[in-house]
Amino acid sequence: MKVDRGVEIPVPAGGEVWTAGAVILNRDGHAFAQKRSPDRRLFPDCWDIVGGHVEPGETLLDTLVREVDEETGWRVRRVRRLLGIATWTGDGDGTRREADYLVEVDGDLDHPALEWSKHTAYGWFGPEDLPRLKENRAPGEYLIHDLIAKALQGR
Template sequence: MSDDEYRVAVEDGIEFPVPADGERWAVGAVILNRDGAAFAQRRGPGRRLFPDCWDIVGGHVEPGESLLDTLAREVAEETGRHLRRVRRHLGTSTPLTAGSAPTTSPASRRTGPPVSTSSTT
């Protein structure tokens, strides 16, 4: 899927990191409606991670996909809607591995409303 296929507007100053070869990444989207209410979905009871929990839209980056392509695909797959705009990059975290502590980029520590995407039907 190309970014043009979804016509996603990305706010000025937002840059998406590029995963290095062999890294496994995931994306997530906080989707707000016009009233500022966040969309959450319930994970199925058979899910390996966090079964039966409320969660944001997201998923793993497939080989050859950009983070923006993945975000648009996951929003479409999980909500039936199309990603229109990315308003903020909330942050990038490293995965947890045995004996390590997570690290988070400064973007995730910004103040203000947690808005990263919006969608329409």
Template sequence: MADDRYGLVVDAGVEVPVPGDGETWTVGAVVLDGRGRAFAQRRGAGRRLFPDCWDIVGGHVEAGESLLEALAREVREETGWRLRRVRRLLGVGPSTPPTTGSAPAIWTGSRRTGRPASTWSTT
């Protein structure tokens, strides 16, 4: 399935949930390079949630966004990369407070090229 607005391909069999009214969701991407290595970024020590921890790219879904729109935006904002492909849905589950309402999260795969725009470490 292709999402023409973003030039994004969603592989066959991937079913992206649709948030219900009043629900707050988060999204995250396990970003893979051409050799199958996953990208992780270190959260700042001053972050409210999970300070100074390694994490995948992601964040909250803004009002009016679909999960795919939010995923593409978060990848672009945090790395400068363009999300091109969603290979699979790895899971849906509750998000960590203080997110309000019913707050499942979506983790999905994508492919990247180049280096991220934000600062990152390989250690």
């Protein structure tokens, strides 16, 4: 896996809870998103990027690679850039920090191996599709929309 020069990879401090997210573009320049199932505790029935929590002993890059594999069956080939770091409140009022990256992957992009118990649909989103990413989100809770819009602008 290649990490482009200048890509920031934060090192979580002890006691911090971090997640890592991946915006994946296909050959047409559209971004992958998957819809969380309606019974999920956090962000039910909302569109999401690939990602998850950093496990003990993992780096953010380890998490990125693991989550892309677990959620899609694809392999991270390249980390192109940091799209941003967000702070948000998770379940139990715990503070989370999230580092989101634009990545390139290897694998069959037409057939992601979704975790169907956690996700009900997937799609490839171009600029014209961005409003769909706001489905079931409260006003101002547009992190996924904004991340994908940023990734599409700076392809």
